[in-house]
Amino acid sequence: MQAVTDAQGRRLELRRLSALDKLRLFKAAGPALAQNQPWLGMAVLACSVAAIDDVPVPLPHAEALIEGLVQRLGDDGISAVAAALATNFTPAELVENAGNSHGTPT
Secondary structure (H helix, E strand, C coil): CCEEECCCCCEEEECCCCHHHHHHHHHHHHHHHHCCHHHHHHHHHHHCEEEECCEECCCCCCHHHHHHHHHHHHHHHHHHHHHHHHCCCCHHHHHHHCCCCCCCCC
16 A cells, blocks of 8 residues: 655555445545546545554545545645555556546546
8 A cells, every 4th residue: 555744744645546446436526526627636536545544544424524534634635645646557557548538538
């Protein structure tokens, strides 16, 4: 499991969200927020955190829990997760995901 340290010195263990995790995230977000790309992007970053300072963080199953996790991580945590995930893609994953934003046919 990959870990990163944020600007506050917290150790954040990261998980790669599975297809099922993403499906559950869409369900927790609800139909309106699942279509809101900025909100969903922030939610995916937050939900990629498996533990904070070795304390497990369960995958949130409701909108309020997702927002609570975003608040708990704050800008420093979210930025650290984003940077770690951006540099952790293999070339094959980058090619596979290129251009596959919402609404893009695959």
